Amino acid sequence: MPAHTLRAPKRQTPTETRDPDLLPVDQRTKIGKRFIYVHYESAWNYDADHGWLPKLSKLIAVPGVNGVGDDGSLNRVINGATAKGGTVIRPEDKRLLQSGEDPEEAEFYQYGRYYSTTSGERWWIEPGSEPTVTPAGRIIWNTAESVVVFARFRKHLRDSGIVEPIHPLVISEKTANQQARVEDLQRRAAINPHLAIKLAEALATLEAMQGQTDLANKADKKAGRKVGRARRGSVDV
Amino acid sequence: MPDAATIDTAQLISAGGLVAEVLSDLVLEQLYDPTDLTALMTFVPWNAGGSDTLRSTLDAVPGAYTARTSEIDGTNIANAAYTTGKFDLIPAGYSRKYELTDLLPIAGGPIQVERVAANLVAGVGLTMTDLLCALFPALLNDVGPGSGVDLDVSSIYDAQFQLNSQSVTGPYACVLHPQQINDFQNSLRAEAGAIQFQAATAEMLAARGPGFRGSWNGIQFFQSDSVSKVNTNADYAGAMFGAGCFGYTLADARLMAGHIPPGLLYLQNEALVIEMARDQSNFTTALIASIFPAVVEIEDLRGVEIISDV
Secondary structure, three states: OOOOOOOOOOOOOOOOOOOOOOOOOOOOOOOOOOOEEEEEEEEEEEEEEOOOEEEEEEEEOOEEEOOOOOOOHHHHHHHHHHHHOOOEEEEOOOHHHHOOHHHHHOOOOOOOOOEOOOOOOEEOOOOOOOEEEEEEEEEEEOOOHHHHHHHHHHHHHHHOOOOOOOOHHHHHHHHHHHHHHHHHHHHHHHOOHHHHHHHHHHHHHHHHHEEEHHHHHEEEEHOOOOHHHHHHOOOOO | OOOOOOOHHHHHHHHHHOOOOOOOOOOOOOOOOOOOOOOHHHOOOOOOOOOEEEEEOOOOOOOOOOOOOOOOOOOOOOOOOOOOOEEEOOOOEEEEEEEEEHHHHHHHOOOOHHHHHHHHHHHHHHHHHHHHHOOOOOOOEOOOOOOOOOHHHHHHHHHHHHHHHHHHHHHHHEOOOOOHHHHHHHHHHOOHHHHHEEEEOHHHHHOOOOEEEEEEEEEEEEEEEOHHHHOOOOEEEEEEOOOOOOOEEEEOOOHHHOOOOOOEEEEEOOOOEEEEEEHHHHHHHEEEEOOOOOOOOOOOHEEEEEEEEE
């Protein structure tokens, strides 16, 4: 770790029994463990705001799990994920920096971040997560905001080239899956009226997916590549 | 109003004759999740000699034969590749310690060394459950109704279909967070024509442990609060898997017992060692329990992650 100056000292009024900068945990609290993200080539989902975004898996650094030793080293897990065709999102990858960002203040660069807890353990968080501690010691996470930040994080992974672009056949596969989901909901909605909302949402997603596929097809036509039947495929395992 | 000569309890508590509270012999458990999911993993006996890593082999997949094209010429029968696989188990030390002062046995009461030791023994299964659940977010395949959406019947079918597509043999086990179990049952309740959920009976619980919730469509459902959160705490990451997806070992803890003076060895078996540490100068006795577990994904395609709203 390079030389660094500590930020402003913590404040605590004499009447407070708990350090306000520590997350209160008890024996039942499940603390976020240290992790690293990995992306597998077929793991994508469709986001209404950003289009196709990479879906990330988490390799959790818990000693004794998948080859993580007492020292918490993730080398073996990373090798395992790479052998499965995964792209490991290394926190120190400079491409995580957004344009003009200072590494010290970066939003996504070195995304492995933590809060200290009353038990002395570190609570590792994902990009955008921010806890609020109530007077009774309950921790509430800003999920509504953090999912937006997390979507931007995944968009940045896609746009910066850290993960390979989605393959057109994967789009076809995902679109076909969504089509199947819509058809399933259509069958069941007749006798399950409460599914009508889900069906409408699924249809809207399908239309958006198909819209993106049409755009990609037009781009391919311009570039002189084959479209249509050649795009369809099935997976051999 | 009683006169000054009346003897009442407050007076005796204050002046002597009564105590404010007496301690019942009854000790009840505080609320916690006692789920032990060790049995859902394949046990690999620890027999490493000269290494802290236990490597196991996955045999090559058998292949169908190739037809001969000639009665006398065998050149079209090429050597087939015999492609094996492997997985490693690397145990890590896990311990828990309670320290009791000398005044505890003097004062009496129900919390004594034996109860503290029993409490330590109960922690082994909880540790294994924590470790197993930490494997779920690393699974390659996932299903779910979408981030931030409650788990539904369709997603469970999706998981089942995906395992079936991979030729994973049943029965399948499904480990979900209690909230996911609630959402799934809620979805089932609203679903007309769905197959009925068979809640766990006392006999089933006795056979499968406290985390077992019941079965549905041939799938055995377990719940655990160790199931991790993903997607910035928006979702839980449960999993459905078939036998042979995850494996574990518990390195023989008795092998370290040779380092412990016999008088300080409180309990030893192949999974767990509890030793006592006496600190005379501080008048305390500590009970230290140690285990050496490792869990691993044996074959990723035998499992599928189930992601749904918290």
